[in-house]
Each structure stands twice: as C-alpha cells, then as structure tokens.
Amino acid sequence: MNSMKISQEQFTPLMKQYFRIKQQYKDTIVFFRLGDFYEMFGEDAKIASNILGLTLTSRDKSKESFPMCGIPYFAADSYIEKLLREGYKVAICEQTGDPKTAKGIVEREVVKVLTPGTYLPEGIKENVYIMAACPQKISYEQGKKGIALADISTAEFIVYETEKNLFDEIERFEPKEIIVPKSLEDLLKFENLINQKIFTFIDDWKFDYMLAYRTLVEHFRIASLKSFGIEEFHPAVQAAGALLKYLEENKQQTQFKQLKVLNLSEFILLDGSTKKNLEILSSLDGDKEGSLLWILDETNTPMGTRLLRNALSCPLLNKAEIEKRLDGVEAFFKDYALRENIDKILKDFPDIERLGLKIKRDNINPRELKALKDALHRIPELKKTLSINDSPVIQDLSNRLYELNELVSLIENALIDNPPNTVNEGGIFRDGYNSVIDELRVLKNQSKNYILNMEAEERMKTGINSLKIGYNRVFGYYIEVTKPNLKLVPPHYIRKQTLSNAERFETKELKELEQKILSAEEKLKTLEEELFRELIKRVSQHTEQIFKNAEVIGYIDFLCCLAKVASKYRYTRPEITEDKVIEIVEGRHPVIERLIQLGKLPEQRFIPNDLSIGSEDQRIIILTGPNMAGKSTYMRQNALIVLMAQIGSFVPARQAKIGIVDRIFTRIGASDYLGKGQSTFMVEMIEVANILNNATEKSFIILDEVGRGTSTFDGISIAWAVVEYIAEKIKARTIFATHYHELTDLAFSFDCIKNYTVVVKEWGDEIIFLRKIQKGGADKSYGIQVARLAGLPQEVVLRAKDILKKLEKKEFQTFRPKAKQLDLFFQGDPIVAEIAKIDIENITPEKALKKLKELKEMLKND
Structure with a gap:
C-alpha cells in the first residue's frame, strides 16, 4: 500500500486508528465505518473506486497521494458483492465503543471478513458452500484428497475423502470459494483450467494433521474423532481443520450443527461435462430457463429448493433410498387435494433453517423473528392436513413435525404486528408486554x-x-x-x-x-x-426443534414439488432394478417437450421414442441419421430419464424400467479452448479419455460425433476403436451417435452392438424429419439437404450435389470403395478376418447360422 509510506505522524488520531487496523488486514479491502458511511483509503480506495465506479476524494486536499472514497452503510451489500466477484476480500470495521462514553475517538474493530464463500446475498435460496481440499501428495489429480465443505448460512459441515479429480468435486458442489495449500498455487495457475478467483491459497502448515485434529475436537466438543469415524482419514481431517481455522480467522464464528461424513458410494458423480451437456442446473447459456431444474422446480420453500438442487447434483445409487423417495412422490401424486392444500400452507414460506441459525447466533432482528413465528404458526395446520392421508410415508412426515405452540404464543404476545428490522431503534414490543x-x-x-x-x-x-x-x-x-x-x-x-x-x-x-x-x-x-x-434466549431453547421442522418441511416440499410436476406433465413412476437393463417406452425430453408446449420451439408436438439397452445382445446402440433429425435430443432425454429416476422422481415416459447406473457420461458438442492451448479436437479427446478411464459396466454413456474434429479416416479410426473398447473392455450401456455410416458394420462383429437410425422421409429434394428412432442404419447423411434448409446459396448446393455424385462414383481417387475402407480395421480380406474370429469349439448352432447369414450379406456388399 503506497499510502503507508507516508509518515503517519501527520494524520489525525482517527486515521492512525485506521492504519493500525489496516495493518492487521493487509490482504482485504477495509470498510471503515464513519457515521452513516463505510470509507476506504489509500490503495483500497483506488481499487474500490475502479471496480465500483466511485469518485476519489481526499480528507486533506494537500494530501492528493492519499485518496479516499465511501459508500452508504445501508447500501453496502451490492458493493461488497461486486468486490467479491472480482476476487477481493472485504473487512467490515464497525464502531464498537459508545460515542457518549468514549474519551477521544470511538473504538473500532473488524467484526467480520467477507470472502466469496462466506458472503450470503440477500434472498438466495441455494447452499453457499466454501470448500477446503487437501491432497495426500502435492497433486490435485492423483491419490486421495480430503474434502471439507461448509455452508455458514445453514451450519452444515461435510467431510469426505475421494480418489476422484479435484475438479470433479468442484463441479459436484459448485463452491463459491476453495481453500487449498499454498504449495499448489503454481500448479493450479499453470493448468489454468478454472477461474482462479475462487481459489484462496493459505500456508501449508495450517493443514497440519495434529493442529486440525485439535481444532475439530474443540469445535464439535468431542473427546476424539473416533466419534465420527474419521480419525484415520488424514487428508479429510486436515482439510476440515484448515477450513475451520480459516473461518475463525475471518471472524465467522459459526458453531456448526454436526460433522457429517459423506459416503460417496451412495451418490452418482456427475462431472462438469455431464452437468453442462445435460443442462441439469442451467442451460448452455447459463440461464435457469431451459434446464432440468427449471422444469422440476415448483418448490415453495428455500429448504425444498436446496434439497432439489442437491438431489440433481448428487443422484442416489441405493435402490432402497430411491424407492423410499418414489413412495413419497407417489403418495402426493395420488392425492391432488393434499397437494393443493400443502401448496397454500407453504406458499412464501420463509427460510426457517437460516432463521433458526440466526437465533442460535443471536443476530436475528425483530422482523425476522416475526417471520419465524408466522411460519411456525402454520405447522399445526400442516400436520392436520398431512394426517388426513393414510399413506405410511405421509403419516411419518406428519409425526416428525413439532408443534411449537408455546413458542408461537411467546413471540405473538411480545412483538407488535409490524416490528422494525433493527434492534436498537425501539418500537419492538406490544403495549402491555412490559x-x-x-x-x-x-x-x-x-x-x-x-x-x-x-x-x-x-x-x-x-x-x-x-x-x-x-x-x-x-x-x-x-x-x-x-x-x-x-x-x-x-x-x-x-x-x-x-x-x-x-x-x-x-x-x-x-x-x-x-x-x-x-x-x-x-x-x-x-x-x-x-x-x-x-x-x-428463550426462543433459542427451541432451535433444535426448529431445525428438525426445517428438514421435514424441506422434504415435504421436495416430494410435493416432484408429484406436482409429474401430474402436470404426465410423468410415470419408474421401476428401479439392480440389473443392467434400461427399458423406456415412449420416453420424452422433459425440457424440449415443455418448450414446444410454450411455443418457444417451432415443432407442433414432441415425438416420443423407446429405448432398450443393457441386455447381453444390446449393450451398445450405434445411432445414425442426419443433423437436426433428433439424435442429440434422443440421447439426452434417455440420460435425463435415468437421472430423474435416480433422484426419486417420476419420469417423462409411458413406462420405464431403470437398471441403476453408477455414473452418467456425456460427450456432446465441442468448445474451443484456444486461449488455453486446447483445440476443439483436443477437448473432445480429453473428454473421451475421461469416459474410457472412469466408466464401468454399470455406467451409462452417451457419445455424439466422436472423431469429427479431425480428418475423415482418422475420425473413423478413433470412433471405431472407442466403440470396440467399450464393447470389449468396459461393457457399459452406450448410445453412440455418428455420421460415420461405416461404424454400422461393427454390429456384424459384436453381438452386443445394434444399429438404430432416425427416420427421415424424402420428397424429391426435400426431407422431412419424423423424429422417430427405428432399428437399422442410415445409408447417407442428408447433409446437402440440411445445408439447403440452412439457407446456403443455390449455386453452392448444386455444386455440392455434383461433387457428391462424383465421390459416390469413386471418381476422386482420394476416396476408396467402402469394402477397401474396412482395411483400416482388418488386415487382409475382412470376410476371412471374420471367419478367423469364430470360436468353433464353443459356438452354438443358432449363433453359427446367424454368423453364416452375416457373412453372406458381407459377400453381397463386397
């Protein structure tokens, strides 16, 4: 800070006080309270004025080298948010002394340091996580990593260990800030894979295991970490201790409710590519509209909203847990009157989880306490409404709710009908209270x-x-x-x-x-x-019951929301199985269907399609057809149906049987990362490599146009090899969409591969997309017809047709006959190669006859 070089002797006692405080918070922008304003000085003022658009002034015009700027304290939130988005921390320095009794200047001190992970914007419903990550060795990719997550607004604290890539965990929880050892700073900056502003690098010694251990047992008031079963999880303990220490240093005096150990084996991991390609939480444009969350989110409470977002980010793997949720959704689905009544009761319901935490911290204001009272006042009516339904699931939810009538009466008798939102201005209590x-x-x-x-x-x-x-x-x-x-x-x-x-x-x-x-x-x-x-203090005696009510109401809201959506859009309950078969009858894309209904897409109606995959004779589908015919929609809708089933939701299909998947992988479309030295094709290959290295036979893979980013023969070779690898090594359920018609020949070599295509009707030079999937492979791409529909000049379209005819007649020597192209994959005659593969000792008569028919077909096409 350049201004620190100025002799402090020339400044007033007030400014000397500022310098003393600033010295302790060098890496923050200090908001220094003066009356009704927060003032910033020196370098802080220069930075803030540039980001916030403020005018620089000076307390003394002769000291132009020491600028200042300020903002009204009551409007600070929007300014703080802008600074945090730019990666700065903000230290809030308030008056702590009484001006009436102060001798000299009023005492001031920093009461809180706000960082991206500890700031809660007004009205936000979702979790605001801050993460700490501690690798077992100095690498974010390999080996065990300890992860700790905290949401100071809900007092949630989570720890776990994982072998997964750190960036997968970041995508899973989308934290606002990530605390990592300083020794990783150069590595992360070198990789430059994600926005550096969300990383905070702290000294490695703060991740010391013994220090972390002491911090955890003191915070959670326990004798040993054996109470949580994490004593031997060294990286997880280190991450958790470092996170607690960081929050403490930043004056975030949060007493977390409990330490929750996350068992990753209970949840599907959705990597960043899958969340983006399937548009789960946001559309490709970054908006909520157009995403799966947009369709499903009809929650009434912030607690329900958080549960829905978390469910979409972490779908379930345990069949019993999925069935339990489905039972709840079905109970609400069958009782329209119950849903309507609950909607009325929970409409505009406040965030009682966060209000309960404010009570625990003694920082709730009278207006918020009145909102809590009004919410608790609705619980007897909610219990009564639930108790009418005889479903065991709903009865259980009703029984778990606490009627806090005495607490409601206490607050009701104390507060006026419209209390203020500040504590120190009076006008809080009713006449007759005192x-x-x-x-x-x-x-x-x-x-x-x-x-x-x-x-x-x-x-x-x-x-x-x-x-x-x-x-x-x-x-x-x-x-x-x-x-x-x-x-x-x-x-x-x-x-x-x-x-x-x-x-x-x-x-x-x-x-x-x-x-x-x-x-x-x-x-x-x-x-x-x-x-x-x-x-x-009297209200705080009931905070545990308030938290339990918040949890139950959030779950009721979540189940009721899914039932409401299922009823509105004609979704059905899926059958969940432990086997590998996925059978979907008349499946639909939930988002595309809704956009068509709203008139935001030109289609008249959505055409449903079936899927059968996972059996021994149909694990992989090669899907061919022209662009715009609906291949990507078909693949995405099936992935979304599986995802929805595993969060416990009904699905957009007439019937669905879902064999639980452990992961969903997608590779759709491409983006250039030229600024990071990665071409479209490189990004594509990285994503494919991730899938091939991490998928299992219980995974569900959708791949679109693999190999299109390079030359034709290179692309076909890569695509062919990828399909073979999945068929022979991984054995995952896979839909592989391609324009390479040559890949349909793979069905002759592997019993588990079947060809499907999107039906197109030709009418002269016109094509009509029927959006229907049927067995068989396409024999051409209709690319020129699609180009004409896109508006290419007629001259270009006609020339393209002429060139295509010549290519099809093999007049260009750069292209060889189809049979010869198979030499890319087989050495010598392909039919001989097929005969050589036959296991004569073990082949059944039926399979032998089938193979003979395939060989005859190959001879016809030769």
Whole structure:
C-alpha cells in the first residue's frame, strides 16, 4: 500500500486508528465505518473506486497521494458483492465503543471478513458452500484428497475423502470459494483450467494433521474423532481443520450443527461435462430457463429448493433410498387435494433453517423473528392436513413435525404486528408486554403535548404570538423568536443560536423537559433491546426443534414439488432394478417437450421414442441419421430419464424400467479452448479419455460425433476403436451417435452392438424429419439437404450435389470403395478376418447360422 509510506505522524488520531487496523488486514479491502458511511483509503480506495465506479476524494486536499472514497452503510451489500466477484476480500470495521462514553475517538474493530464463500446475498435460496481440499501428495489429480465443505448460512459441515479429480468435486458442489495449500498455487495457475478467483491459497502448515485434529475436537466438543469415524482419514481431517481455522480467522464464528461424513458410494458423480451437456442446473447459456431444474422446480420453500438442487447434483445409487423417495412422490401424486392444500400452507414460506441459525447466533432482528413465528404458526395446520392421508410415508412426515405452540404464543404476545428490522431503534414490543416500557412510551408519546402546552404558556407570558418551540438533533429543543419581537424577550431567556431572521433561546424549564423526554427515549430503546435479547434466549431453547421442522418441511416440499410436476406433465413412476437393463417406452425430453408446449420451439408436438439397452445382445446402440433429425435430443432425454429416476422422481415416459447406473457420461458438442492451448479436437479427446478411464459396466454413456474434429479416416479410426473398447473392455450401456455410416458394420462383429437410425422421409429434394428412432442404419447423411434448409446459396448446393455424385462414383481417387475402407480395421480380406474370429469349439448352432447369414450379406456388399 503506497499510502503507508507516508509518515503517519501527520494524520489525525482517527486515521492512525485506521492504519493500525489496516495493518492487521493487509490482504482485504477495509470498510471503515464513519457515521452513516463505510470509507476506504489509500490503495483500497483506488481499487474500490475502479471496480465500483466511485469518485476519489481526499480528507486533506494537500494530501492528493492519499485518496479516499465511501459508500452508504445501508447500501453496502451490492458493493461488497461486486468486490467479491472480482476476487477481493472485504473487512467490515464497525464502531464498537459508545460515542457518549468514549474519551477521544470511538473504538473500532473488524467484526467480520467477507470472502466469496462466506458472503450470503440477500434472498438466495441455494447452499453457499466454501470448500477446503487437501491432497495426500502435492497433486490435485492423483491419490486421495480430503474434502471439507461448509455452508455458514445453514451450519452444515461435510467431510469426505475421494480418489476422484479435484475438479470433479468442484463441479459436484459448485463452491463459491476453495481453500487449498499454498504449495499448489503454481500448479493450479499453470493448468489454468478454472477461474482462479475462487481459489484462496493459505500456508501449508495450517493443514497440519495434529493442529486440525485439535481444532475439530474443540469445535464439535468431542473427546476424539473416533466419534465420527474419521480419525484415520488424514487428508479429510486436515482439510476440515484448515477450513475451520480459516473461518475463525475471518471472524465467522459459526458453531456448526454436526460433522457429517459423506459416503460417496451412495451418490452418482456427475462431472462438469455431464452437468453442462445435460443442462441439469442451467442451460448452455447459463440461464435457469431451459434446464432440468427449471422444469422440476415448483418448490415453495428455500429448504425444498436446496434439497432439489442437491438431489440433481448428487443422484442416489441405493435402490432402497430411491424407492423410499418414489413412495413419497407417489403418495402426493395420488392425492391432488393434499397437494393443493400443502401448496397454500407453504406458499412464501420463509427460510426457517437460516432463521433458526440466526437465533442460535443471536443476530436475528425483530422482523425476522416475526417471520419465524408466522411460519411456525402454520405447522399445526400442516400436520392436520398431512394426517388426513393414510399413506405410511405421509403419516411419518406428519409425526416428525413439532408443534411449537408455546413458542408461537411467546413471540405473538411480545412483538407488535409490524416490528422494525433493527434492534436498537425501539418500537419492538406490544403495549402491555412490559410495564416500564409502557410508562416510558407514555412519556415519549405525550412529549408533543408537553411542548405544545409550554409553547402556549410562553406566548401568553411574553406576548409574542409568533413564538414557537422546535427541535433539531444538533441543538435539541429551543424557543425561536423572530427579530422584530426580540424586544419582548424576557431576561431569563438564554441565547442559544442566531439565525438571519430570528434568534433561538432556551430556559431552565425547557432544558429540564428536554432532559426528561430524551432520557425517556434513550431508556426506551435500551430497555427494548435488552428485552429483545432476553426473548431470543428463550426462543433459542427451541432451535433444535426448529431445525428438525426445517428438514421435514424441506422434504415435504421436495416430494410435493416432484408429484406436482409429474401430474402436470404426465410423468410415470419408474421401476428401479439392480440389473443392467434400461427399458423406456415412449420416453420424452422433459425440457424440449415443455418448450414446444410454450411455443418457444417451432415443432407442433414432441415425438416420443423407446429405448432398450443393457441386455447381453444390446449393450451398445450405434445411432445414425442426419443433423437436426433428433439424435442429440434422443440421447439426452434417455440420460435425463435415468437421472430423474435416480433422484426419486417420476419420469417423462409411458413406462420405464431403470437398471441403476453408477455414473452418467456425456460427450456432446465441442468448445474451443484456444486461449488455453486446447483445440476443439483436443477437448473432445480429453473428454473421451475421461469416459474410457472412469466408466464401468454399470455406467451409462452417451457419445455424439466422436472423431469429427479431425480428418475423415482418422475420425473413423478413433470412433471405431472407442466403440470396440467399450464393447470389449468396459461393457457399459452406450448410445453412440455418428455420421460415420461405416461404424454400422461393427454390429456384424459384436453381438452386443445394434444399429438404430432416425427416420427421415424424402420428397424429391426435400426431407422431412419424423423424429422417430427405428432399428437399422442410415445409408447417407442428408447433409446437402440440411445445408439447403440452412439457407446456403443455390449455386453452392448444386455444386455440392455434383461433387457428391462424383465421390459416390469413386471418381476422386482420394476416396476408396467402402469394402477397401474396412482395411483400416482388418488386415487382409475382412470376410476371412471374420471367419478367423469364430470360436468353433464353443459356438452354438443358432449363433453359427446367424454368423453364416452375416457373412453372406458381407459377400453381397463386397
């Protein structure tokens, strides 16, 4: 900070106080409270003025090298958010001393340091996670990694260990800030794979295991980490301890509810590519509209919204847990009246989980406490509504709700109907709640009458009819006399202020009355604040029940939301199995279907399609057909149907049998990362490599146009080899969409591969997309027809047709006959190669006959 070089001797005591505080928070922008403003000085001011669009000024014009700027304290949130988005931390420095009793300047100190992971924007419903990651060795890719996650707004604290790539874990939880050892800084910057602004690098020693161990047992008030079963999870303990220490250093004094150990084997991991390609939480444009969340989110409560987002990010793997959710959704699905009543009860329901935490921290305001009371007031009605339904799932939910009638009455009897959102301004309690408050209010409220009576008496005594008694915050109460009447002023009037056309005075009686009135106001504010703190202590005895209610209400909202969507869009309950077969009858893409219904897409209606995959004779589908025919939609809709089933949702299909998948992998479309030295084709190959290295036979893979980013023969070779590898090594359920018709020949070599195509109707030069999937392979791509539909000049279209005819007649020597192209994959005659593969000792008569027919077909095509 350049301004620190200036001699501090020339500054006022106030500025010396600022320098002392700034010295402790060098890596933050200090918001220094002065009256109704937060001021910034020196380098902080320069940075802030540039980002926030503020004008730089100076406390002393002669010190132009030491600039300053400020913002109103009541509008600070939007400014803080902008600074955090740019990767800066903000230290909030408040007055902590009482100006009335202070000798010299008022004491100030930093009460909180806000970082991207500890700032909660107003009205946000989803979790705001801060993550700490500690690798077993200095690498973010290989070996075990300890992960700790905290949401200070809900007091949630999670730890786990994983062998997965760190970036997969970041994609899973989407934290706002990630704490990592400083020794990883160069590595992460070198890779430059994600936005560096969300990383905070801290000293490696803060990840020390013994230090972390002590921090955890002290925070959670336990004797040993054996209580949580993580004593031997060294990287996880290190990450958790470092995270707690970081929050403590930044004045985030959060007492977390419990330490939750996450078992990753219970959830599907959705990598970044899959979440993006399937548009689960946001569309490819980054908007909520057009995403799966957009379709499913009809929640009424913030708790339900968080649960839905978390469910979509972490689908379930355990059949029993999936069935449990489906049972709940079905119970609400079957009872329309119940759903309607719950909708009314939960409409605009506040975030009682976060309000409960505010009570625990003693930082709730009267208006928020009133909102909590109004919410708790609805719980008896909610229990009664649920109890009418005889479903065991709904009965259980009803039984788990707490009716906090005494607490509701306590708050109801205490607070006025429209309390303020601050504690120290008074006007909080009802008349009759406290006798002393009532007496002080009478005095305060009657002060106007006292002043009017005194004013009338003074006019009568002095004969000055224009005399008036007024008040301002600087001079207090005063008697004002215009200049023409000054000769009538009595001798006992004491001059207080001179104006251009009047004089202001005070008297002993007026001074005593002022003291009485102001004392009453101050006492009233102080007493109301004290009583509100006492009220919060009494309410805080019920925080555990409030948290449990929040959890149950969030789950009710989540189930009810999924049932509502299922009823509205004609979804059905899927059958969940442990085997590998996925059978979907008349499946639909939930988002595309809805966009068509809203008139945002030109189609008249959505055409449903079937899928059967996972059996020994159909594990891989080679899907061919022209662009725009619906291949990508078909693949995505089936992946989304599987995903929806495994979060416990009904699905857009007439019937669905889902063999649980352990992961969903997608490779659709391509993006250039030229600024990072990665071409479209390189990105494609990295994504394919990730799939081939991590998929298992229980995975579901959808691949689109693999190999299109390079030359034709290179692309076909790669695509062919990828399909072979999946068929022979991984054996995962796979839909492989391609324009390489040559790949359909793979069905002759592997019993598990079947060809499907999108039906297209030709009408002269016109093509009509029927959006229907059927068995068989396409024999051409219709690329020229699609190009014509796109608006290419007629001359170009005609020339392309001419070239295509020549290519098909093999007039260009650069292309060889189809049979010869197979030499890319087989050495020598392909039919001989096929015969050589036959296992004569083990082949059944039926398979032998089938193979003979295939060989005859190959001879015909040769």
